[in-house]
Amino acid sequence: MSDLWRRTWAILWKDLLIELxxxxxxxxxxxxxxxxxxxxxxxxxxxxxxxxxxxxxLLWVAIVFTGTVSLGRSFQSExxxxxLxxxxxxxxxxxxxxxxxxxxxxxxxxxxxxxxxPVAGVLFQIxxxxxxxxxxxxxxLGSFGFSTVGTFYAxxxxxxxxxxxxxxxxxxxxxxxxxxxxxxxxGGLILGDAMGQVSGWLRLLVAYDVILFVVCVWIxxxxxxx
Amino acid sequence: xxxxxxxxALGWVAFAALLxxxxxxxxxxxxxxxxxxxxxxxxxxxxxxxxAMLSFFVVFLMSALYLVQRRLRWDLIAASAVExxxxxxGLTLALGMxxxxxxxxxxxxxxxxxTTTAILFVIYVGYLLxxxxxxDPDQRARWSAVIGIVAFVQVPVVYLSVFWWRSIHQPPSxxxxxxxxxxxxxxxxxxxxxxxxxxLMMRRYRLAKxxxxxxxxxxxxx
Numbered sequence: 001m002s003d004l005w006r007r008t009w010a011i012l013w014k015d016l017l018i019e020l021x022x023x024x025x026x027x028x029x030x031x032x033x034x035x036x037x038x039x040x041x042x043x044x045x046x047x048x049x050x051x052x053x054x055x056x057x058l059l060w061v062a063i064v065f066t067g068t069v070s071l072g073r074s075f076q077s078e079x080x081x082x083x084l085x086x087x088x089x090x091x092x093x094x095x096x097x098x099x100x101x102x103x104x105x106x107x108x109x110x111x112x113x114x115x116x117x118p119v120a121g122v123l124f125q126i127x128x129x130x131x132x133x134x135x136x137x138x139x140x141l142g143s144f145g146f147s148t149v150g151t152f153y154a155x156x157x158x159x160x161x162x163x164x165x166x167x168x169x170x171x172x173x174x175x176x177x178x179x180x181x182x183x184x185x186x187g188g189l190i191l192g193d194a195m196g197q198v199s200g201w202l203r204l205l206v207a208y209d210v211i212l213f214v215v216c217v218w219i220x221x222x223x224x225x226x
Numbered sequence: 227x228x229x230x231x232x233x234x235a236l237g238w239v240a241f242a243a244l245l246x247x248x249x250x251x252x253x254x255x256x257x258x259x260x261x262x263x264x265x266x267x268x269x270x271x272x273x274x275x276x277x278a279m280l281s282f283f284v285v286f287l288m289s290a291l292y293l294v295q296r297r298l299r300w301d302l303i304a305a306s307a308v309e310x311x312x313x314x315x316g317l318t319l320a321l322g323m324x325x326x327x328x329x330x331x332x333x334x335x336x337x338x339x340x341t342t343t344a345i346l347f348v349i350y351v352g353y354l355l356x357x358x359x360x361x362d363p364d365q366r367a368r369w370s371a372v373i374g375i376v377a378f379v380q381v382p383v384v385y386l387s388v389f390w391w392r393s394i395h396q397p398p399s400x401x402x403x404x405x406x407x408x409x410x411x412x413x414x415x416x417x418x419x420x421x422x423x424x425x426l427m428m429r430r431y432r433l434a435k436x437x438x439x440x441x442x443x444x445x446x447x448x
Contacts, residue, residue, distance in 0.1 A: 152376075156369055161359040170356065170373070173349045174380055177387035184391070204390065208383055215379050222293060223372055 004093045011087075011100025015074075016107060025073060029066050029112045034119055036062040041123060051124045056187030059120050060179055064146065066116075067109050068168050071150040074101050075158040084158070088224060098151060098220040106147040113139045131189040134198075138189070141202070142182035145209040149174050152216040155223050174212075181205040233428050240425045243418035247411075255411045264328050269411055271321040273419035274314045275343070280423065281311030282350065282378065289374030292367055301367035302438065304374055306430035308353050310423065315347045338389040345384050349377045363438060 019025055040058045044050060051058075078084040087097050117135060121128040128135060153170045157163040181204040188198040251269035258265035288304035322340065323333045334340065353373045360366035 156372060157356070159360075159365065160356065160369075161361075166352075166356055166359065170352045173345055173352060174376070176345055177380075177383045180387045180391045200390065204387055208387075211379065211383060215376060219372055219375060222368060225368060 004096050004099070007090075007092055007096030008099040008103065011097060012103045012107075015100065015104035018077075019104075019108065025070055025108060026111060029070050029108065030115050032069060033062045033066040033112050033116045036065050037116070037120055037123060048125045052126055053187075053191065055120060055124045055126055055190055056183045056185075058124075059116065059186060060142065060183045062116065063109070063113060063143070064172075064175060064179065066112055067105070067143075067146050067150055068171055070108065071105060071154040071171070072157075072164055072167055074105055074151060075154050076163075079158055084224075088226065094221045094224050095217055097224065098155065098217060101155070102147050102151040105151050106143055109143045109147060110139065113143065126190055128190070134189045135186065138182055138185045138202070138205070141205045141209060142178060145178045145205065145212060146175065148209065148213045148216050149178075152220065152223070155220070177204065177208050181208065233425070233432075236421065236428070237425045240418065240421035243414075243421050247415040247418040250411050250414060255407055258408075261329060264325055267321050267325040269415045270419075271318060271325060272412060273415045274318040274321060276416060277419050277423045278311050278314035278318055278343075278346075280420070281307045281314060282346070282381070284427075285311065285350075285353075285374045286378035289371035289378075292371045293375075298363060298367055298438065301363075301370060302434040303427070303431055305357060305370060306427055306434050308350050308370075308374070309430060310426050312347065312350045312354060314423075315343060315350070319343055319347065336391075338385065338391075341388045341391075342381070342385045345388070346381060349380060353377060363441065 037058060040054075040062070041051060044054065044058075075084060078087070088094070117128060117139070120126070150167075150171055153167055153174070157166045157170065160166050181201045185198050185201040185205065188201065247269070251266055255266075257263045284307040285304045288300045288307065292298075292300035292304065319340075322343075326335070327333050353370060356373060357366055357370055360369060
């Protein structure tokens with residue numbers, strides 16, 4: 001078990017270090033996410049009440065789009081230099097590759113969200129500070145589920161033709177429960193949870209995370225076979 | 227040879243059963259008192275949905291079997307089942323809309339069952355798309371099997387989430403209680419559709435086998 005974690009950590013650290021040195025993904029992702037929010041605001045119109053009501057949905061669609069765009073890179077960058085092949089050759093548990101990549105994607109996505117939520121607060125005139133912890137919790141749970149499913153399908157599609165198109169086609173339908181739960185929980189916190197529904201949505205989010213995580217971890221070695 | 231004869235015989239039996247089922251549903255059983263003639267769609271709508279679900283369950287089983295035994299035969303059966311499942315899911319949705327427009331006044335409502343069916347449709351279309359862009363038969367089989375299993379796991383989660391989403395706004399449509407003669411006709415159509423499904427599966431699997439043979443013979447492959 002400790003071996004698994006050591007390998008996971010090594011891959012996570014490698015990915016983060018590359019990102020830390022180049023910052024190529026993070027900058028582009030933050031900009032992209034902000035752009036999506038902006039586009040939505042233009043599409044919906046300048047009515048602040050309407051925007052505030054839709055803020056949860058807009059935020060999560062922006063997160064999902066940004067995450068999906070960056071996911072492909074996670075395995076493609078390995079593939080270019082033959083890194084994935086090397087990782088396959090290393091002895092030991094291949095699930096570590098999945099876990100490491102998942103965590104790297106998660107950290108990156110959370111970093112983007114740390115910028116995105118305040119930006120959304122300004123754009124949509126929402127005071128997020130009173131609910132900062134709650135929103136952070138939802139962000140972590142939602143992003144974990146997204147990274148799990150996303151990393152899994154990114155590994156699956158890396159060898160496909162037209163993989164840039166195939167990845168969202170597989171990921172988006174799989175994300176619908178997560179999106180529903182995250183959007184409704186976020187909206188509930190922002191707008192006030194009059195009906196006490198947030199805890200129910202959080203439970204669904206946790207259930208989704210656990211189920212998809214277990215299945216993806218369990219089946220991942222098959223995805224990586226040559 | 228006897229296999230082909232048996233297949234053809236099954237085809238004729240399925241065809242006859244569909245004919246009888248449709249005739250009874252259209253002309254013998256009385257129309258619903260409240261909904262009128264349009265209610266007769268039920269007799270093909272519900273069996274279509276049943277065949278779709280059955281199909282996706284077959285996909286799950288065959289995917290798991292493929293991953294255990296790694297025989298392409300299971301992959302071909304799974305792929306055939308997905309195609310037929312998607313076809314019947316689409317049919318179910320279309321028939322539901324035809325019924326919904328005169329009954330509810332709209333083509334579509336965000337009812338949990340409708341929404342889940344639509345999501346199911348896109349999930350398995352994704353499966354077919356991945357198949358269409360992968361070239362190596364073994365790789366394709368492996369990826370398909372993985373998607374077949376994960377997709378099946380997603381279905382209950384999707385249903386639960388959509389149910390919660392919608393049940394906040396309105397109660398889901400509840401299964402109506404039926405008169406026994408209606409129920410009998412429905413069962414007849416269930417049987418007919420299931421026979422037809424088995425026949426379709428046999429034909430599609432045969433085709434899939436031939437496609438694979440052809441693919442393996444192609445000169446472009448090494």
